[in-house]
Amino acid sequence: MHDAIKRLFTEGIQTQIAAADLLQEPLVRAAELLVQSLLQNQRVYCCGEATAHATARQFTHMMLTGLNFERPPFPVSALHADFGATDHHSIFAQQISAIGQSGDVLLVLSASEQSPRLTRAMEAALARDMLIIAVTGDHDQDVAGFLGPDDVEIRIPSTNLARVSEHLLQSVNMLCSLVETAIFPQEGDE
Template sequence: MQDTIRTFFNESIQVQVAAADSLVQPLAQAVQLLTSSLLDGRRIFSCGDGNSTFVAQHFTDLLIHGTELERPPFPAVTLGMNSTQPVQVDCLARQLSALGSQGDILLAFVSQNHSERVHQAMEAALSREMTIIAVTGDDATEITSLLGPNDIEMRIPSTNTTRIVEQQLFLSQLLCDLIEQQIFHGG
């Protein structure tokens, strides 16, 4: 049992180290984009696939309530499932089509290689001329194929869903900490 526990810790640590090497530049770009968008009065929408839905909600909660500072809320919305139509595949896209505007940002957390709901939300974001930040694993090529030259991909170096979600949770916290630092402490 102890060896199994150590193996899980080691796998998580290895992904964290690899992510630290590969995600510095896209993370810095995402922070700059999110910060400037918030300062321009734009909204941040977030969504996730099955395993990453709670990460999207956590990210929104951090933007609204803050991490380290007592501050005003930032305009953030988590796209969610429709309780009256829970199997509706286009539920995220419909929300984004109704609420999203040019210049807003969609932050999509994807831990699987395919998510039709997130895929459709990204298409809706593109039709609204929004910028997309995708936080994915190594095998989300279908999702990342939607990204344009102004969009940002933060690709976690793993195909293991559990490791991807761990890193997404870490990155959601880090993004919010860095946004607060940029806005309230000047970088």
């Protein structure tokens, strides 16, 4: 059992090292996109497939309540994953079609290979002329194909579901921190 625990820590550390090298630029671009949109009074909508749905809700909570200091809430909403919907795969897309506006941002989080609810949400966002930030794993087969030149993909360098899930949470924590510091730089000085 001790060897298994050490192996899991080692995998996590190796993914961290690879991510530190590969994800700096996409994280900066994503944070800049969020800051620009929020300063222009646009909204951010967030959704995640499978286990990433909880991370989407966590991101929304942090953006509303503050991560590093007390501040006004940012206009960020988590899309609901109502499994009672008649068309399960279109639940996020229906919400984007109803409330998304040109210039708003859709943040999608995926730890899976295939993400039909996310890709439909992205289609709806594109139809609304929204911008997209996608946080995915190396095994993603669906999400990346929907991104345009103004969109951002943060591709976590792992195909292991557990490592990708860990880094989804870390990525949204970083994004929230970067956005807060950019919009309220005086708070970061204290």
